[in-house]
Amino acid sequence: xxxxxxxxxxxxxxxxxxxxxxxxxxxxxxxxxxxxxxxxxxxxxxxxxxxxxxxxxxxxxxxxxxxxxxxxxxxxxxxxxxxxxxxxxxxxxxxxxxxxxxxxxxxxxxxxxxxxxxxxxxxxxxxxxxxxxxxxxxxxxxxxxxxxxxxxxxxxxxxxxxxxxxxxxxxxxxxxxxxxxxxxxxxxxxxxxxxxxxxxxxxxxxxxxxxxxxxxxxxxxxxxxxxxxxxxxxxxxxxxxxxxxxxxxxxxxxxxxxxxxxxxxxxxxxxxxxxxxxxxxxxxxxxxxxxxxxxxxxxxxxxxxxxxxxxxxxxxxxxxxxxxxxxxxxxxxxxxxxxxxxxxxxxxxxxxxxxxxxxxxxxxxxxxxxxxxxxxxxxxxxxxxxxxxxxxxxxxxxxxxxxxxxxxxxxxxxxxxxxxxxxxxxxxxxxx
Amino acid sequence: xxxxxxxxxxxxxxxxxxxxxxxxxxxxxxxxxxxxxxxxxxxxxxxxxxxxxxxxxxxxxxxxxxxxxxxxxxxxxxxxxxxxxxxxxxxxxxxxxxxxxxxxxxxxxxxxxxxxxxxxxxxxxxxxxxxxxxxxxxxxxxxxxxxxxxxxxxxxxxxxxxxxxxxxxxxxxxxxxxxxxxxxxxxxxxxxxxxxxxxxxxxxxxxxxxxxxxxxxxxxxxxxxxxxxxxxxxxxxxxxxxxxxxxxxxxxxxxxxxxxxxxxxxxxxxxxxxx
Numbered sequence: 287x288x289x290x291x292x293x294x295x296x297x298x299x300x301x302x303x304x305x306x307x308x309x310x311x312x313x314x315x316x317x318x319x320x321x322x323x324x325x326x327x328x329x330x331x332x333x334x335x336x337x338x339x340x341x342x343x344x345x346x347x348x349x350x351x352x353x354x355x356x357x358x359x360x361x362x363x364x365x366x367x368x369x370x371x372x373x374x375x376x377x378x379x380x381x382x383x384x385x386x387x388x389x390x391x392x393x394x395x396x397x398x399x400x401x402x403x404x405x406x407x408x409x410x411x412x413x414x415x416x417x418x419x420x421x422x423x424x425x426x427x428x429x430x431x432x433x434x435x436x437x438x439x440x441x442x443x444x445x446x447x448x449x450x451x452x453x454x455x456x457x458x459x460x461x462x463x464x465x466x467x468x469x470x471x472x473x474x475x476x477x478x479x480x481x482x483x484x485x486x487x488x489x490x491x492x493x494x495x496x497x498x499x500x501x502x503x504x505x506x507x508x509x510x511x512x513x514x515x516x517x518x519x520x521x522x523x524x525x526x527x528x529x530x531x532x533x534x535x536x537x538x539x540x541x542x543x544x545x546x547x548x549x550x551x552x553x554x555x556x557x558x559x560x561x562x563x564x565x566x567x568x569x570x571x572x573x574x575x576x577x578x579x580x581x582x583x584x585x586x587x588x589x590x591x592x593x594x595x596x597x598x599x600x601x602x603x604x605x606x607x608x609x610x611x612x613x614x615x616x617x618x619x620x621x622x623x624x625x626x627x628x629x630x631x632x633x634x635x636x637x638x639x640x641x642x643x644x645x646x647x648x649x650x651x652x653x654x655x656x657x658x659x660x661x662x663x664x665x666x667x668x669x670x671x672x673x674x675x676x677x678x679x680x681x682x683x684x685x686x687x688x689x690x691x692x693x694x695x696x697x698x699x700x701x702x703x704x705x706x707x708x709x710x711x712x713x714x715x716x717x718x
Numbered sequence: 719x720x721x722x723x724x725x726x727x728x729x730x731x732x733x734x735x736x737x738x739x740x741x742x743x744x745x746x747x748x749x750x751x752x753x754x755x756x757x758x759x760x761x762x763x764x765x766x767x768x769x770x771x772x773x774x775x776x777x778x779x780x781x782x783x784x785x786x787x788x789x790x791x792x793x794x795x796x797x798x799x800x801x802x803x804x805x806x807x808x809x810x811x812x813x814x815x816x817x818x819x820x821x822x823x824x825x826x827x828x829x830x831x832x833x834x835x836x837x838x839x840x841x842x843x844x845x846x847x848x849x850x851x852x853x854x855x856x857x858x859x860x861x862x863x864x865x866x867x868x869x870x871x872x873x874x875x876x877x878x879x880x881x882x883x884x885x886x887x888x889x890x891x892x893x894x895x896x897x898x899x900x901x902x903x904x905x906x907x908x909x910x911x912x913x914x915x916x917x918x919x920x921x922x923x924x925x926x927x928x929x930x931x932x933x934x935x936x937x938x939x940x941x942x943x944x945x946x947x948x949x950x951x952x953x954x955x956x957x958x959x960x961x962x963x964x965x966x967x968x969x970x971x972x973x974x975x976x977x978x979x980x981x982x983x984x985x986x987x988x989x990x991x992x993x
Binding site: 424444 | 818829
């Protein structure tokens with residue numbers, strides 16, 4: 287048996303220890319965002335809805351996007367957050383060399399709302415070479431590799447249609463978006479598992495601060511594929527029920543798929559914006575284990591403290607936190623007690639994974655968008671599927687949505703390898 | 719970019735065919751320029767910093783990346799706890815991709831949990847931070863043929879803005895047989911650079927680096943000697959070789975690395991600058 291599984295069994299000791307006295311130590315440096323970084327616009331597509339209008343409706347109605355697993359080629363008894371509209375996606379002949387489920391989801395998400403027309407205006411304003419592109423993903427287009435292996439011939443050769451150099455490498459999301467949108471500036475894909483598309487905001491802020499570009503298109507995309515379904519199953523992390531973040535009955539995650547995008551600019555040269563700014567970011571490592579979070583959440587704490595420090599805000603200033611809240615035993619226990627310890631009861635919190643499933647490398651930006659949207663609409667997502675909060679988690683959560691005018695919101699993302707990111711977004715006129 | 723930004727290079731690590739550290743790479747670069755025709759092979763890296771049990775389970779890409787990171791850190795004399803890291807690989811781990819895709823064509827589809835968690839692109843960054851006890855930010859970047867340019871850009875900007883040392887680790891392994899019809903990379907290569915901002919107090923510097931972003935490339939890359947030219951062409955991480963070669967040059971060198979379809983990072987390197 288692998289040491290990963292042993293670790294999960296060893297975890298039992300954890301539940302009998304208080305976590306609250308643990309401190310990760312002082313934050314040594316304060317990283318200042320010299321430039322005010324505004325969010326021009328954002329869009330997302332996930333199981334809960336194709337485009338922001340549909341997502342907003344699903345949030346208000348508390349309508350989950352989770353369904354019993356019906357992913358082709360997978361008979362695991364679980365629930366998934368599948369984007370059904372992808373079934374109808376047709377690849378234009380001229381772009382068929384980009385074919386993969388992940389790229390199809392990217393293309394579908396890009397076409398929602400007014401996102402592309404906003405981007406066109408910025409292209410005209412600053413030029414295609416002055417727009418940076420930072421994507422986040424954990425699977426890139428591994429779905430296409432999985433498919434290709436069903437067509438390997440006797441000589442171990444892939445058929446010609448699978449010889450897709452730009453799709454079958456881990457930078458596929460960056461390469462596809464750059465080609466699809468005609469962007470020629472610096473282009474990268476961050477692959478830090480489930481924190482990938484949270485970290486894209488940190489990189490975008492640095493690039494804008496340095497002045498190497500005038501706008502950054504940030505994004506995240508991950509699609510359902512057998513690698514992640516059977517991979518998380520091998521780690522005994524997949525639930526047979528709808529996932530129940532922070533519930534005493536939680537027993538694992540549901541996998542989901544999503545793509546999300548945002549455009550960031552320095553306030554000084556943004557002609558329009560949506561009224562939100564990126565106010566702080568924190569990035570850290572657990573230095574603990576490849577697939578298990580630090581038992582005291584020390585790395586996560588560092589990321590949260592760094593983001594607060596950078597924004598100049600106190601914990602009590604944060605009105606809402608979109609938690610990582612995967613519904614795994616370990617994450618929810620550790621994250622819940624950490625934020626319960628740092629933030630006062632007035633800070634509302636929830637995991638939105640009951641709507642979407644865990645969208646892995648897309649979770650960072652999808653959940654940042656959920657948090658940003660609550661700033662704009664005043665609708666604060668509840669913790670869908672929460673029936674009885676785990677008494678071992680010292681945190682206050684509500685299953686129901688609430689409504690309030692928010693000023694500062696936070697999003698947490700933690701990934702394999704002990705990779706942590708925390709983001710703070712603020713209503714523009716009220717940033718400190 | 720309005721200004722040129724500056725930093726110091728204070729540690730280097732290297733591993734690949736015919737060299738196990740940066741000194742051996744330097745010797746090989748010199749040898750090859752004398753047209754010595756020899757078959758070069760990479761010996762298995764054994765990064766002592768990873769505990770033996772974990773090391774056995776870790777993929778070659780992880781061992782190579784952690785080994786060169788450790789070399790660079792030791793040379794710098796810094797403690798890993800003060801060094802953020804940017805890992806970059808253009809191709810990822812094709813051995814694990816092959817393993818997973820093959821298992822997933824079987825009816826059982828039973829994946830090894832260890833292989834699954836090792837399949838993440840940030841496995842090397844994860845093993846590094848775990849083994850070295852580093853709790854700073856760790857990035858893992860893929861930018862295919864632009865991976866080296868993008869990692870240099872990201873790390874240099876981060877180092878200056880956060881006023882902290884940053885480890886840049888670049889690695890791509892020989893591609894698994896089936897995948898060579900798409901990515902013809904036959905040689906493994908890993909290198910690490912440890913940079914720190916000019917304001918950061920260090921005892922000595924291997925080179926001063928200054929960088930700026932550009933939308934047009936100005937200088938042509940000079941050819942590398944012998945065997946290293948093909949390594950440079952087929953292995954995305956080996957695009958760093960001209961910079962490692964420039965460390966041997968007493969003159970100031972100007973290097974350019976692609977970061978996008980029409981964007982570049984221009985790096986000026988002044989070797990042997992002692993503070």
